[in-house]
Amino acid sequence: MMLIGDPEKRKHTEFLVKFFRSKNDVMKSQDMTEAASNVHKYTSNRDIQFLNREGKTFNKTAYCCFVDGTRVKCSFPNCKGYENKLKWDRGTFYNHMKRCQKKEYKFSEYNVVAFRMNRKKVQVMNVQQLAEYFKEERERQLKIVPSMYWTATAFHKWSMTIPGINGDDNFQTCADAAEFQAKFERTDQTSDWKKCFVVQDSSGLEMLCPDAEAILNMLELHDGDRQRRFIDVYAGTFPVATQKEFVNLFRTPVKERTAVFNNLDMEVSDIREFKDAIGLPKFVRNRSMVNKLKLRNRPMVDRYILITQAGAFTDFHQDFGGTSVWFHMLRGKKTFFLVEPTEENIKKFEKSQEHATETDYWYGDKYGVNIRKVTLEAGQTYFMPGGWIHAVYTHEDAVVVAGSFFDEACISRQLRTFRCEEKIKAGNGNRVAKFLPIHFAYMEQKLLKAVKGAHFFICGIFKNALVLDCNNNGSDMRSLPDKKQTWIIFQELYAFLDEFKKTGGEVTEETLKPSKKALDVQIGIQSRSS
Ligand SMILES: [Fe+2]
Ligand SMILES: [Zn+2]
Known part of the structure; x- marks a missing residue:
């Protein structure tokens, strides 16, 4: 030169x-x-x-x-x-x-x-x-995902090679809430939710949400001095700013920016004004596992404000704890890159995480997984069941309200994601703190009764009391259509919690005893009946 x-x-x-x-x-x-x-x-x-x-x-x-x-x-x-x-x-x-x-x-x-x-x-x-x-x-x-130069060059080339969701049965596009509900039921997702849904007109979802500008103003006004961690995307660093300062940074005109910022960490459920102003979609309220349980502590993952500047790329990941997500775009444009969480794809993902951020081992092109992309625009809502491996690119400055929730039709994938997090040693900030107690409570409060109930035949009602025949064999849950799925999940949950129990805390040898007993009785019944 x-x-x-x-x-x-x-x-x-x-x-x-x-x-x-x-x-x-x-x-x-x-x-x-x-x-x-x-x-x-x-x-x-x-x-x-x-x-x-x-x-x-x-x-x-x-x-x-x-x-x-x-x-x-x-x-x-x-x-x-x-x-x-x-x-x-x-x-x-x-x-x-x-x-x-x-x-x-x-x-x-x-x-x-x-x-x-x-x-x-x-x-x-x-x-x-x-x-x-x-x-x-x-x-x-x-060589670095997602640095500025990689994003501006290699990423865009790669993105062109990824097919859209058309023709892939894992993705359903719905004109409105009514079509969403109909398709969800018609494709048998109610008790085994595996497909992703895009709802184009969100008005019928029975959620409550201010517009993007109002959200930004609220962040300045309510708890504006609260410190929030955000991401300097190209530098790969995690600076801290108050809500007010961050909103200010976000509003920097594109022509004056020296960096691209992303904030995926603003949970606002504990700010009263936000809790009042943002109502979760009915779909989520009805399905959330946590809503159905008596819990000492609820995880704080219901309401997030996601604020992202154009040009930000979030690399492949699973949402923490295998939570399912609702994602409502208020402003901007984003493309999701999606990989179905099959066992094979998850294994490859775990492998790729040993070399996180190095392009030589990048999950997007070095592991031969089938990737699809879908672009979301303002007004649309996206529902994604637990476990899906995804990356996100933001084309235009975006304001999003979103929330994570455990879904009882995704328990297997939640457990699988927990194991993955253990394996890749995900940091505490990227995990759901109450994962084990929540799943324990679900087993105890929702499944245990059904398993115990199968131990007895009800012979009749005598003086307003159930008469139970304990000498009878009881029923084999595998042969009862309405109990079969409960038994499968109960077994899986028990084995999982038994593996991750600790001394002290909510999931211990001691607290697992009633479930262990019910499990043994049912296994006994099954061995006699077969
Ligand atoms: Fe995510
Ligand atoms: Zn100049």
């Missing part, structure tokens, strides 16, 4: 670089905004003034170039910068400067001095070093 090869002219460049490297205030800047304002102290837009030996001033021209995340800015005051495609292009930079300064001049790369943050330190470069940095950075980012 020969960008600035002339030794005489290069002296000028070295002079400029040395000049800024000698300025303590510039070099001690914490970020590029601060660096730019410090650099500006020494320059009048593009000239730096010096004193010669006779005390006369003379100018040297310097085109300062600040590389800041996804943008490059010049040294003109209030420069908004241009989109940084990690490539040095003299034409782009010169045209940008012309626009900022509103005049034309002779451009020379020997006048360029570039600045960037390198591990929290300011680095000053000539144009050749800048071009080399961009090249290395492109190569580095291409």
Whole structure:
């Protein structure tokens, strides 16, 4: 690469670089905004003034170039910068400067001095070093999901190869709530929910929800000072800001952004105004396992506000605890990439997680799984049963209300996801805290009675009391159509809870005893009946 090869002219460049490297205030800047304002102290837009030996001033021209995340800015005051495609292009930079300064001049790369943050330190470069940095950075980012360069290039190419949901029976598109209900029943999802549903007109879902702008205002107004963790998507970091600050960041005009932010962590059920303003869809209220149980603690996963800037990609994952999800788009546009949670696909997913974020092992293209994509727009609601492995790309700034819930028709997949989380050592922040107590309560409060009931034949009613014949064999649940499924789930749940029981807490050897006894009795009945 020969960008600035002339030794005489290069002296000028070295002079400029040395000049800024000698300025303590510039070099001690914490970020590029601060660096730019410090650099500006020494320059009048593009000239730096010096004193010669006779005390006369003379100018040297310097085109300062600040590389800041996804943008490059010049040294003109209030420069908004241009989109940084990690490539040095003299034409782009010169045209940008012309626009900022509103005049034309002779451009020379020997006048360029570039600045960037390198591990929290300011680095000053000539144009050749800048071009080399961009090249290395492109190569580095291409290996990282979801860095800026990977998302802008490899992701879009990959996305084009993924087929839509048309013709795949796992996905059902419904015009409205009535069609959703009809299709849900017709495809036998009620007791074994496995398909994903898109509802185009959400008005009949009997949910309550303010519009996107109202939601943003509420986040500023109610508990606006609460600290929330969010994601700096391209940097892969997790900064913290108050709700107010985050809404402000979200509203940054696209042309001024130096990063892309995503917030998937705002559960708002404990803020009264949100609890009153957001009512879950009737479908969810009716099906939520937790709603049917007496529990000491409910998990806080009912109401999330998801706020995402355009360009964000969330890599493949299962929602925590294998929870099912409702997802209502208030603003923006997102594409879901979906993989059915078959045992084979989950095994491959676990494997891919050993090398999370490395493209050499990326789940999206290195494991031969069948992926489908569906794009959701404002007004639509998406219902996804537990366990589905998915990634999400946001095309336009999005505001979403969503909630997670355990569904009794997804218990197997919930347990399977829990095992997966154990295996990939998912962090506590990405898990449902009350997973074991909830599933224990479900077994005890909902299934145990049915299993015990099968131990006896009811002989008759005598003086208003049931007369039970304990000498009878009892009934084999496998042969009773309405008990068969209960028995399968009971067995599976018991084996699971027995495996994950602890000493202390809610799921222990001791608390499992009544279920263990019922299990043994039923197994005895079954061995005698077969
Ligand atoms: Fe998710
Ligand atoms: Zn500019």
